[in-house]
Each structure stands twice: as structure tokens, then as C-alpha cells.
Amino acid sequence: MFRTALRMLLGDTTKCLGLVFGVALSTLLVCQQVSIFFGLLGRASSVVNDVREADIWVMDPSVKTVDAPFPLRDTALQRVRGVEGVEWAVPFFRANVQVRTREGTLENAILLGIDDASLVGVPDEFMVGGIEDLTMPDSIAVNPAGFRLLFPGQELGVGRVIELNDRRARIAAIVDASPAFSANLTIYARYSLATAYTNNGRNALSFVLAKSADPDRLGSIAGRIGEETGLMAVSSDRFRMMSILYILANTGIPVSFGTVVFLGVLIGIAIVGLTFNQFISENIKQYAALKAIGVRNGRLLLMTLWQALFVGVVGYGLGLFAASQFFNWPSKNVDALRGFYLLPEVAIGVAVLSVVIVFVSTLLSMRRVLVVDPATVFRG
Amino acid sequence: MAGTHDRAGSAQSGGRLAVRCRGIEKSFRAGETRVRVLRGTDFVAESGRMSFLVGPSGCGKTTLVSVIGGILSCEGGEIDVLGHDLSTMRNGRLADFRLANLGFIFQQFNLLPALNAEENASLPLVARGESNGRAERTARGLLERLGLGGQTKKMPSQLSGGQQQRVAIARALVHEPRLLICDEPTASLDAASGHTVMELLRDVALEGDRSVIVVTHDNRIFGFADRISHMADGRITRTESREDGVSQ
Numbered sequence: 001m002f003r004t005a006l007r008m009l010l011g012d013t014t015k016c017l018g019l020v021f022g023v024a025l026s027t028l029l030v031c032q033q034v035s036i037f038f039g040l041l042g043r044a045s046s047v048v049n050d051v052r053e054a055d056i057w058v059m060d061p062s063v064k065t066v067d068a069p070f071p072l073r074d075t076a077l078q079r080v081r082g083v084e085g086v087e088w089a090v091p092f093f094r095a096n097v098q099v100r101t102r103e104g105t106l107e108n109a110i111l112l113g114i115d116d117a118s119l120v121g122v123p124d125e126f127m128v129g130g131i132e133d134l135t136m137p138d139s140i141a142v143n144p145a146g147f148r149l150l151f152p153g154q155e156l157g158v159g160r161v162i163e164l165n166d167r168r169a170r171i172a173a174i175v176d177a178s179p180a181f182s183a184n185l186t187i188y189a190r191y192s193l194a195t196a197y198t199n200n201g202r203n204a205l206s207f208v209l210a211k212s213a214d215p216d217r218l219g220s221i222a223g224r225i226g227e228e229t230g231l232m233a234v235s236s237d238r239f240r241m242m243s244i245l246y247i248l249a250n251t252g253i254p255v256s257f258g259t260v261v262f263l264g265v266l267i268g269i270a271i272v273g274l275t276f277n278q279f280i281s282e283n284i285k286q287y288a289a290l291k292a293i294g295v296r297n298g299r300l301l302l303m304t305l306w307q308a309l310f311v312g313v314v315g316y317g318l319g320l321f322a323a324s325q326f327f328n329w330p331s332k333n334v335d336a337l338r339g340f341y342l343l344p345e346v347a348i349g350v351a352v353l354s355v356v357i358v359f360v361s362t363l364l365s366m367r368r369v370l371v372v373d374p375a376t377v378f379r380g
Numbered sequence: 381m382a383g384t385h386d387r388a389g390s391a392q393s394g395g396r397l398a399v400r401c402r403g404i405e406k407s408f409r410a411g412e413t414r415v416r417v418l419r420g421t422d423f424v425a426e427s428g429r430m431s432f433l434v435g436p437s438g439c440g441k442t443t444l445v446s447v448i449g450g451i452l453s454c455e456g457g458e459i460d461v462l463g464h465d466l467s468t469m470r471n472g473r474l475a476d477f478r479l480a481n482l483g484f485i486f487q488q489f490n491l492l493p494a495l496n497a498e499e500n501a502s503l504p505l506v507a508r509g510e511s512n513g514r515a516e517r518t519a520r521g522l523l524e525r526l527g528l529g530g531q532t533k534k535m536p537s538q539l540s541g542g543q544q545q546r547v548a549i550a551r552a553l554v555h556e557p558r559l560l561i562c563d564e565p566t567a568s569l570d571a572a573s574g575h576t577v578m579e580l581l582r583d584v585a586l587e588g589d590r591s592v593i594v595v596t597h598d599n600r601i602f603g604f605a606d607r608i609s610h611m612a613d614g615r616i617t618r619t620e621s622r623e624d625g626v627s628q
Binding site for chain 1: 477499
């Protein structure tokens with residue numbers, strides 16, 4: 001009877017396509033929106049993600065996110081270094097700056113200052129040049145998206161000069177930094193140079209990056225730093241989560257994306273539900289005939305669920321393929337979309353959602369099949 | 381009523397009784413009122429015979445065969461079909477009973493438009509759990525006997541009305557039911573096609589001591605009946621049989 005069920009469904013090409021399209025559209029919409037949502041959350045903690053060497057971040061207790069640091073006294077660095085269990089500690093500077101492009105427009109940028117001596121805090125992968133190039137006078141490293149923003153249509157390269165607060169900065173390297181939340185251009189410079197670019201005065205220290213001597217005691221070492229310095233010290237993981245939670249709590253992003261996802265599910269249920277209902281409506285006499293022949297309600301329910309499963313699998317597959325294509329080409333070629341991926345967890349979650357969409361729609365429509373009077377087949 | 385009981389009882393002098401209804405009551409709600417459709421109806425059908433149920437529209441013919449077919453339940457009376465008391469069966473068992481013992485032919489054929497002729501004809505066997513291949517082989521053989529040998533792969537939309545009704549006959553007989561219920565089998569056909577269909581029914585359906593009940597308005601086919609029960613206002617008013625020589 002399963003083959004009969006499929007033939008009934010495939011025999012009505014228009015409805016079948018409508019059902020598959022409904023599921024595919026929902027899958028595409030939800031996959032795309034949820035993936036972009038998680039991508040944005042990832043961007044909120046990109047600076048933390050890119051600092052691989054340190055496992056403790058020390059900051060003013062009022063700080064809630066990596067994007068809004070409160071300046072520390074310069075002495076904080078030495079106090080952190082003096083805490084037992086801290087293997088090393090380095091300064092880290094973060095500020096928002098504006099850069100004038102060749103066209104004369106101003107672009108927002110994130111300026112990150114890393115320890116002059118150790119250069120701790122730069123991502124591992126350089127696309128042009130290397131970390132040692134940052135030791136040269138007035139040298140900075142920028143991310144590829146930032147480079148293309150500053151020099152549209154040009155090959156990635158070093159040696160070009162830009163202006164930062166009327167000071168000269170020479171691009172000495174291109175570093176593969178994670179896309180950031182607040183700007184497309186990320187600039188790395190030595191700490192001394194970065195603070196000079198921003199003229200922040202004496203208290204310019206944004207964070208102290210520390211490495212615990214014993215990773216198994218990370219929590220207790222962070223706690224000790226907090227007790228002994230009066231500052232807030234948290235693990236990288238915790239700070240990453242804090243930055244994400246800040247975005248969730250203080251922006252309209254969750255509501256905005258949540259609304260689109262909700263609408264996606266609603267549209268899916270509406271399209272699939274209405275189409276399936278129409279399909280069953282138009283075939284109700286066939287179902288009544290099957291009932292009259294002696295096919296039990298349970299069997300009819302299984303037949304309909306089988307049709308729903310087919311629609312769900314094909315629709316989900318097509319929607320997932322479309323979503324993967326959306327992220328595949330643009331995420332490699334469009335800077336604004338870099339860092340957005342179709343996560344496996346999202347694909348699995350949307351699969352569950354598709355099952356819900358299809359089965360809710362089916363069960364709502366199925367009622368008509370279950371209650372149809374087989375005697376209707378006798379009514380000409 | 382007593383008279384009709386007597387006529388029902390007299391049928392036992394012919395073939396073995398396949399259907400015996402006594403005092404069947406059935407009513408439907410129509411707005412605020414209840415309409416009594418069957419009013420203590422008595423009816424019998426014998427094995428190996430073709431029993432016609434005739435009468436004006438709205439007299440209760442279709443309701444009666446729906447009750448006999450286990451599709452509608454009755455509100456009173458006794459109904460024995462092939463030795464089973466249908467009034468004691470619930471929906472699931474009734475469905476199993478229909479699948480095992482009954483075949484239906486409908487006025488509008490009710491073929492599944494997405495299935496070809498042999499797939500449609502094989503449905504009862506597939507519903508019973510037989511493999512598609514085996515069921516379709518059986519259906520194909522029956523369709524060939526019904527003169528549709530070259531049409532087994534055609535979709536219902538590619539067949540004429542007469543051919544579709546023959547597919548419906550094949551579907552009704554493929555699982556070798558002991559009782560065949562036909563509701564206006566010639567109503568959607570022209571005279572020639574209707575005659576052919578009835579000839580096929582007589583030749584094929586009556587095999588194996590099967591009982592055939594035909595509900596019809598079409599007096600052109602009365603000649604195929606072994607027994608004709610006339611119905612009016614929810615009751616059988618008169619019964620004629622071939623042995624009586626009345627309807628020959």
C-alpha cells in the first residue's frame with residue numbers, strides 16, 4: 001500500500017510540487033536565518049576566538065563584552081603577573097577607530113594592540129607576510145576583507161600606507177582574522193603603536209591576557225586573579241559566552257531572527273498544511289473507496305504518513321541543498337558573508353523542524369480521512 | 381410486514397442464503413428531524429444468484445446495500461451476511477470482513493486515477509498484504525478474462541467508461557469475495573456498454589457460488605436478474621424470481 005500511497009501523491013504533480021516546495025522553502029529560510037544568527041554570535045566573540053595562546057582574560061569588573069572594554073590602569077599588568085599560578089601575562093588593547101580610504105570615505109575599524117615583545121594575540125594564519133613584520137616601524141596587519149575595503153579590486157599585498165588619526169600606518173601583513181561583529185576592517189598593531197594611534201593617554205590597557213600555569217586549575221587561578229587584583233578574570237570560554245550573551249541581551253538580533261524563523265515555520269505549516277488538505281480533499285473519494293474495500297483507518301494513516309515522509313525528505317533535501325549553496329559560494333567570495341556557515345547542528349535542528357511541519361500538517365489534514373464515511377462512494 | 385417475511389423465507393427454497401436481513405431499521409438526521417430510511421426492511425440474497433434491488437430514488441436501496449456491506453450500521457433488526465452477524469462487529473473487524481468477503485462495484489467506478497488498470501484491480505490483494513508483483517499478475521489475468529488484455533497498463537483517464545467499469549469489476553473480484561455488491565453498475569454507461577458489463581458480471585461474478593446484489597434503476601438490465609426485490613419507502617414491497625417467470 002506504500003507504493004499506492006506514493007503513486008497517489010506523485011500522480012498529482014501540482015500538489016506534490018507544492019508540498020515539496022513548502023518544505024524546501026521553510027528549510028531554506030530557517031537554515032539560512034539560523035546559520036546567519038549563529039554566524040553573527042560567532043562574530044561577537046571573534047576577537048576572543050583569535051587569541052589562541054592565552055586562556056584567561058582580565059578586565060575591569062564592569063566589562064560585559066569584548067567589544068566594549070573599560071580602560072585599566074597600566075599597573076594592572078604587573079599585578080596580574082604577580083599572582084601565583086599565572087605563567088605569563090601580556091597587555092591587549094582594543095579600540096574602535098576610523099580609517100580614511102583612498103576614495104576619501106571613512107570606514108570603521110577595530111584596532112587591536114598586541115604585546116610589543118611577545119606579539120601574543122594575533123591569529124595564527126597569515127595570508128601575506130608574517131607576524132615578525134609587525135615589529136617594523138609603523139607596521140600594521142589587516143584582515144583580507146579590510147584590505148579589499150580599503151583597496152577595492154586590488155590583489156592582497158603589503159607596503160600600502162593608510163592614515164590612522166593623521167598618523168602613518170604601513171600594511172606589513174595580511175592576517176586571516178575571524179570576521180568581527182562591529183566592523184569589516186580589523187587592524188593589528190604592536191601595543192605601543194596602537195595606543196599611539198588612538199591618543200588614549202596613560203590608561204589605555206583594555207585587557208590583560210594571561211596564561212595559567214596549570215590548565216586544570218584554570219577556574220581557581222582566574223578566581224585568585226580576581227581576588228588579588230580586584231579585577232574580573234575569566235576563562236576564554238567564559239568570556240566568549242559573555243560576549244555572545246551581551247549581544248543576545250542587548251540587541252534586537254534574537255527577536256529579529258526568531259521572528260523570521262517563526263514565520264518560516266508558520267509559512268511551512270501553512271503551505272504544506274493547506275496543500276495537503278487540498279490534496280486529501282480532492283482525493284477523499286479515493287480514500288472512501290479504499291475504506292469501503294476494507295482498508296483500515298490505521299493503514300490509511302500509515303499511507304498518509306508515508307506520503308508526508310516522502311514530501312518531508314525530498315523537500316528538506318532540496319531546501320538544505322539550496323541553503324548549502326547559499327553559504328558555499330558567497331561565504332568564500334563575499335566579505336560581508338564570510339564566517340557564515342551552514343552548521344551541522346542547524347541542519348539537524350531544521351530536520352527535526354521539518355518533521356514537525358510535515359507531520360503537524362499531515363495530522364491536521366488526516367482527520368478528514370479518518371472520519372470520511374465510506375458510504376460516500378455509493379453517492380454518485 | 382408479515383408478507384415480506386414470508387417472501388424472504390421462501391428464498392431458502394433456492395440457493396444457500398448469503399444475506400438475510402430481518403426488520404432492518406436505519407435513520408439519518410436531516411437538520412432538526414430524523415428521516416427513517418429503512419423501516420423494518422427484510423431482504424435475502426442467495427449464493428450463485430444475481431439479486432436485483434430496484435426502486436425509485438430515495439427509497440433506501442443504497443442504504444440497504446451499505447448496511448449489508450458493513451459500511452453503515454443498522455439501528456435495529458438482524459443482519460446475517462455469509463454466516464456473520466454484522467450488528468455485533470465493530471469498525472476494524474467490519475473492515476477486515478469486507479476485505480476478506482466482499483467486493484464492491486460503484487456507479488462512479490472510483491478507480492484511483494494515479495494507478496494503472498492492473499494496479500487498480502490489484503488493490504484488494506495488496507491491501508491484504510500480497511506483494512505488488514503477485515497481486516498484479518492475478519489482476520492481469522482477471523483483466524484479460526474481462527477483455528482488457530491490451531489495456532492493463534493504461535491509466536483510468538485513458539480508458540472508456542465501459543473499460544473503467546470492467547477494471548472496477550476486476551478490482552471487486554480479484555480477491556475472490558463471496559458476495560459482490562454493485563451500486564448502479566450501468567448508470568454511467570451507454571446501453572451497449574451496460575449490457576456488456578452485465579454479461580461479464582453474469583459470466584464471471586457468479587462463478588464459485590458467489591452471491592451478487594445489484595442496485596439499479598436501469599430496467600434494460602432486469603433480464604439478468606435471478607431475483608428482483610422492489611423497494612419503496614424503506615421496505616421491500618415485492619419480490620420476483622426467475623423461477624416465478626415474472627421477469628424473464
